[in-house]
Amino acid sequence: MLNVDEMKHHPTYKRITWQVIFSFFFSWLCHSVSGQIHYSIVEEMRKDSVIANIANDLGLDIKQLSSRKLQIISHISEKYFYVNVDNGNLYVKDRIDRETLCGAEANCLLTFDAVVENPFIVFKVEIEIQDINDNPPVFYPETFNIETIELTSPGTRFALQNAEDLDIDINSVQTYKLSDNSHFTLNQKISSNGFQSPELVLEKSLDQEIQNVHELILTALDGGNPVRSGTAVIRIIVTDVNDNFPIFSQEEYKVSVNENSVINTTVINVSAMDKDAGTNGQITYSFSKTSGNIHPSGLFTIHFKSGDININKKLDFEETRNYELSVQAKDGGGLVSHCKVLIQVTDENDNTPEIFIKSLSSPIPEDTAPGTMIALIRVHDKDSGENGEVDCKFKGEMPFNLVLSSISVYTIVTTGPMDREKVSNYNITIVATDRGSPPLSSHKTIILEILDVNDNPPLFMHSTYVAYVPENNLPGVSIYSIHASDDDTGDNAKIIYSIFNTNTDLLLSSYVSLNVETGVLYSQRSFDYEKHKEFVVEVIAMDNGHPSLISNTTLTIKVIDQNDNVPKLLYPSPESGTSAGFEMVPFAAEPGSLITKVVAVDADSGHNAWLSYHFVQLSEPSYFSIDEHTGEIRTQHVFQEKDILSHKVVVMVKDNGIPSLSTTATITLVVADNFQQVVPKFVNHFPDEDTQSSLQLYLVIALAVISLLFIITVMLAVISKCRKSKPFQVYGPVSSNLYPQVDPSMFSQYTSGTLTLPYTYNVCVALDSGENDFTYMKTNPNVPVENLIDADDSGLGNESLKAALTTSSQMQVSF
Numbered sequence: 001m002l003n004v005d006e007m008k009h010h011p012t013y014k015r016i017t018w019q020v021i022f023s024f025f026f027s028w029l030c031h032s033v034s035g036q037i038h039y040s041i042v043e044e045m046r047k048d049s050v051i052a053n054i055a056n057d058l059g060l061d062i063k064q065l066s067s068r069k070l071q072i073i074s075h076i077s078e079k080y081f082y083v084n085v086d087n088g089n090l091y092v093k094d095r096i097d098r099e100t101l102c103g104a105e106a107n108c109l110l111t112f113d114a115v116v117e118n119p120f121i122v123f124k125v126e127i128e129i130q131d132i133n134d135n136p137p138v139f140y141p142e143t144f145n146i147e148t149i150e151l152t153s154p155g156t157r158f159a160l161q162n163a164e165d166l167d168i169d170i171n172s173v174q175t176y177k178l179s180d181n182s183h184f185t186l187n188q189k190i191s192s193n194g195f196q197s198p199e200l201v202l203e204k205s206l207d208q209e210i211q212n213v214h215e216l217i218l219t220a221l222d223g224g225n226p227v228r229s230g231t232a233v234i235r236i237i238v239t240d241v242n243d244n245f246p247i248f249s250q251e252e253y254k255v256s257v258n259e260n261s262v263i264n265t266t267v268i269n270v271s272a273m274d275k276d277a278g279t280n281g282q283i284t285y286s287f288s289k290t291s292g293n294i295h296p297s298g299l300f301t302i303h304f305k306s307g308d309i310n311i312n313k314k315l316d317f318e319e320t321r322n323y324e325l326s327v328q329a330k331d332g333g334g335l336v337s338h339c340k341v342l343i344q345v346t347d348e349n350d351n352t353p354e355i356f357i358k359s360l361s362s363p364i365p366e367d368t369a370p371g372t373m374i375a376l377i378r379v380h381d382k383d384s385g386e387n388g389e390v391d392c393k394f395k396g397e398m399p400f401n402l403v404l405s406s407i408s409v410y411t412i413v414t415t416g417p418m419d420r421e422k423v424s425n426y427n428i429t430i431v432a433t434d435r436g437s438p439p440l441s442s443h444k445t446i447i448l449e450i451l452d453v454n455d456n457p458p459l460f461m462h463s464t465y466v467a468y469v470p471e472n473n474l475p476g477v478s479i480y481s482i483h484a485s486d487d488d489t490g491d492n493a494k495i496i497y498s499i500f501n502t503n504t505d506l507l508l509s510s511y512v513s514l515n516v517e518t519g520v521l522y523s524q525r526s527f528d529y530e531k532h533k534e535f536v537v538e539v540i541a542m543d544n545g546h547p548s549l550i551s552n553t554t555l556t557i558k559v560i561d562q563n564d565n566v567p568k569l570l571y572p573s574p575e576s577g578t579s580a581g582f583e584m585v586p587f588a589a590e591p592g593s594l595i596t597k598v599v600a601v602d603a604d605s606g607h608n609a610w611l612s613y614h615f616v617q618l619s620e621p622s623y624f625s626i627d628e629h630t631g632e633i634r635t636q637h638v639f640q641e642k643d644i645l646s647h648k649v650v651v652m653v654k655d656n657g658i659p660s661l662s663t664t665a666t667i668t669l670v671v672a673d674n675f676q677q678v679v680p681k682f683v684n685h686f687p688d689e690d691t692q693s694s695l696q697l698y699l700v701i702a703l704a705v706i707s708l709l710f711i712i713t714v715m716l717a718v719i720s721k722c723r724k725s726k727p728f729q730v731y732g733p734v735s736s737n738l739y740p741q742v743d744p745s746m747f748s749q750y751t752s753g754t755l756t757l758p759y760t761y762n763v764c765v766a767l768d769s770g771e772n773d774f775t776y777m778k779t780n781p782n783v784p785v786e787n788l789i790d791a792d793d794s795g796l797g798n799e800s801l802k803a804a805l806t807t808s809s810q811m812q813v814s815f
Contacts, residue, residue: 036124037114039090042132043098048091051081051127054114055088058123062088067118073358073409074112075380081112081127098129099166103322106168113378113406117359120373122406133171133224137163139232140289146200147237147334150208157187158200159338161288161326163220163230170223179217184236186218191251195340200234208238242280242333246272253341259317260348267300267343270307272329279332288326288338300325300343309341317347318382349387349436354380355444363449366420374400375412375446379432387436395429395443402430420450421487454492454545458484460553465539467521470560471529479512480521482555484541492545495519500538502554511535512557521555529561530603563657565603567611569665572598581667588673589635595624598631598665600653610656615649616664623647624669633667645671 037057055062060070065085072078082093102108108129113122139161146158165172176198178186183206187199198218206214214236221229248270255268274281285307287300300323301312309325325341359376368374381388392402392410399418403411412428426448433441460482467480486493497519501508512535513522519539535557542550568574572581583596602609613631615624624647626633631653647669654662 036126038126038128040128040130041092041096042130043096044132044134045092045096047094051090051092053088054083054090054125058114060088060116062086065116068116069118069359070114070116071358072112073115073376073378074110077110077112077127080110083114096129098131099135101129104166104168113409115358115376115409117373117376120405120411122409124406131168131171133167133222133226133228135166135171136228137165137173137220137222137230139163139218139220139230141232143233143235145235145237146336147239147242148202148206149241149243149333150206150238151241151243152202152206154202154205156202158202158236160198160200160218160234161232161338162197163232165220165222165228165230167222167224172222173220174223175221177219177221179219181214181216183214184216195252200236206236206238212238214238237334239334242276242331242335244275244280244331245335246274246283246329246331246337248272248327248329248337248339251339253339254344255341256344256346257311257315258348259315259345260350261311261315263311263313265311267309267311268341270302270309270327270329270339270341272307272337272339274329274331274335276331276333280335282332283329285327285329288328299323302327315345317345317384318351321345347384347387349383349434349438349440351382351387352440352442353390353432353434355392355430355432355442356380357444357446360446360448362447363451364414365451365453366418367453367455368414368418370414370416372414373411374414374448375428377402377410377412377430379408379410381434383434383436387434389435390432391435392430392432395431398426398428400426400428418450420452420489421456423450425449452489452492454488454543454547454549456487456492457549457551458486458495458541458543459551460484460539460541463553465553465555467555467557468560469523469527469557471527471562472564473523473526475523475525477523478520479523479557480555482519482521482539482553484519484551484553486543488543488545492543494544495541496544498540498542500540500552502536502538506532506535508535508537512537514539521557527559529559529605530565532559534558561605561608563604563608563655563659563661565608566661567600567602567653567655567663569653569663570599570601572665572667574663574665581665583633583667583669585635585639585669585671586673587639587671589639591635591637593635595633595635595669596667597633598626598651598653598667600631600663602655604655604657608655608657611653612656614652614654616652624649626651633669639671643671647671 037054039051041051055065055070060068065088070083070085070088072081072083080092080094080096081090083090098108101110108131110127110129112125112127114125115122141161144161148156148158160176163173163176173196176186176188178184178200183202183204185201185203187201188196189199190196200216216234216236218232218234219229220231221227249272250270253268253270257265257267261267270285272283272285274283284304285302286304287302299311299313299315300309302309307327307329309327321344323343323345325343326338327341328336328338330336356378357375358378361374364372364374377392379390379392381390390408392404394400394402399414399416401413401415403413405411410430427445428448429443429445431441431443433439465480465482469479473479482497484495484497486495496516497514498516499508499512499514499521509524511524511527511532513524514520515522519541521537537555537557538552539555540550540552542548581596585595586593589595598613600611600613602611611631612628613626614628615622615626623635623637623639623643624633625636631651633649633651649667649669651665651667652662653665654660
């Protein structure tokens with residue numbers, strides 16, 4: 001092997017250097033037209049030796065090599081070369097042995113694709129490997145015997161084994177020399193195809209009795225600088241009689257065989273003839289030893305008698321395409337002749353294409369522009385010819401194109417917009433099929449992830465929403481939940497809610513609040529239907545993308561009326577919480593005559609505002625009737641002189657709510673034709689002052705005694721009840737199911753000067769369920785009675801309560 005200093009003195013070095021320079025100039029001219037470049041280098045260059053500055057030769061800016069990802073793409077050349085993106089130089093990566101790569105082929109070329117991106121360009125680069133004289137000639141075997149009879153006449157020629165040199169052209173074997181001797185000379189025989197082989201020529205007759213063995217040194221010399229040589233020992237054994245050599249029918253046999261031929265298939269038959277008779281004419285065939293790369297051991301066998309050469313092991317065109325076998329024929333007398341058998345292996349489509357992913361951009365945004373390259377694909381098939389030509393396509397429909405950029409390089413580019421919300425990733429299956437018969441194919445799948453872009457605004461299910469909330473609700477309670485969806489992912493789908501007041505006359509924030517993350521709406525205070533019947537709120541949903549997208553909807557909060565207003569009397573006009581009136585009834589009024597009309601209104605609405613009118617206290621027999629719906633009071637009978645002329649009636653006006661609320665009005669009806677008749681009639685009906693004074697005294701004493709007994713009884717019952725029972729807690733803790741969910745921020749409004757929710761009340765009732773006497777403990781007047789105690793659980797029925805109220809009312813009227 002030559003070192004660098006030896007190469008500088010090598011006669012072919014300057015020629016190789018000028019070839020490289022000329023190749024650079026020529027390839028520069030070609031590059032501008034076809035995108036190809038050609039270099040010539042010698043084999044066995046040291047690792048990291050600079051071949052050329054490929055960036056300058058390709059016309060590329062060295063500063064952009066890294067960003068444009070200059071790289072080498074090849075099945076074989078990547079092992080031997082590499083490019084430095086910092087300076088653009090092409091270097092030798094590993095030892096290059098031309099004989100290993102190309103054998104005896106005249107031209108040894110290594111090709112690869114130089115690829116740059118942004119924009120994507122492929123350059124075809126060829127590197128010719130020049131031979132150097134790094135292999136000496138070698139004989140196989142190094143010692144060979146020649147048997148000849150002593151009667152062999154001068155001029156007889158003996159074929160000698162050729163020396164083999166792995167180098168080519170001038171570096172291969174050029175001449176042979178024979179050591180000095182008195183019997184033999186050396187002759188170099190050149191065949192019609194230029195094949196050169198040495199022959200030993202007998203110049204002087206042999207005498208077996210004088211010398212039966214002659215040893216000569218055969219030297220083979222190549223034409224390299226310096227010259228390399230190899231030697232072999234020739235032993236001439238002198239025997240008697242056998243004077244004819246076997247003769248082959250051809251000096252050189254050629255045959256083609258399919259690489260998929262089965263084992264034991266006969267490739268060719270070699271045949272030789274010997275004119276001698278008997279054992280001297282019996283020929284046996286065998287292989288002569290040759291170098292390993294010419295005759296791989298065990299691949300072929302030869303029948304020693306028939307000369308049939310058979311396949312012994314599986315052949316592989318991709319491994320070795322040509323075999324050279326040396327066959328010798330030896331007769332019974334020991335004479336030997338040789339021939340060459342050249343076996344050419346033909347290719348079969350027995351290799352599937354290989355797919356290599358050289359560059360992949362994943363993930364990519366869903367708004368990637370059409371024509372963007374996302375992957376670089378290289379395909380390779382070990383077969384040759386059409387068997388090694390590969391076509392690629394996608395399996396199934398894909399929003400991508402597979403673009404052929406070179407013979408074996410494809411790029412995958414986008415063809416249109418993508419929608420991550422429909423397809424979040426693509427399984428791109430590439431199918432590579434060769435053009436053999438039958439064709440073979442392979443496939444490879446790459447997964448391309450699609451990145452989300454904020455291209456979807458939040459969406460509400462409806463353009464408008466309606467929420468119904470009863471008035472007098474607890475502050476801080478969740479009254480409605482609104483939700484918007486976003487088809488994007490991550491921060492692009494994170495939604496923030498806000499509200500906008502459409503009514504500028506109303507401070508909305510004092511009534512409702514919105515959780516910006518969940519969309520849950522809370523009340524800030526109790527609603528009053530009589531003040532605000534509805535609120536119109538615009539809810540805005542904004543995602544967290546860049547830029548943010550928004551959408552809005554309208555929420556109408558309708559306040560549901562509760563029966564929280566007592567009917568209000570308009571006539572007769574109310575005075576100090578009670579209603580009283582004075583009406584005159586004509587003595588001659590016919591039955592059904594309209595006397596007066598009670599007029600009342602209710603601030604509530606709907607059923608809660610439907611009013612009905614009833615007599616609560618009426619004398620017997622009844623002289624009057626009241627219309628339940630209109631409140632009109634009419635006469636029922638004709639009045640007589642004996643009838644009572646003054647009638648006091650109590651009219652109760654109640655609404656239709658649950659529970660219903662009511663108010664009362666007391667009306668005095670006087671039967672008279674004129675006002676002058678009223679005074680005497682009232683005087684006649686009154687007793688004298690003494691009688692009236694006595695009656696009032698007795699009545700006061702009776703009332704005092706009854707009241708005292710009543711108070712003592714109630715106090716005893718209260719004391720007994722309170723000792724045995726604990727205070728009755730009407731409302732449970734805030735966490736119980738009695739209340740809906742409460743916004744914790746609302747509790748702060750009730751911590752200064754007011755009761756802490758929930759309220760508790762103590763109610764004491766009589767021990768005996770049959771007693772109608774009961775005591776009300778002082779409570780918060782703002783809390784309805786029905787919230788304090790259930791009538792069914794108190795021992796007091798609704799009828800008893802009404803009776804008690806009636807009695808109380810009657811007592812008040814009597815006083």
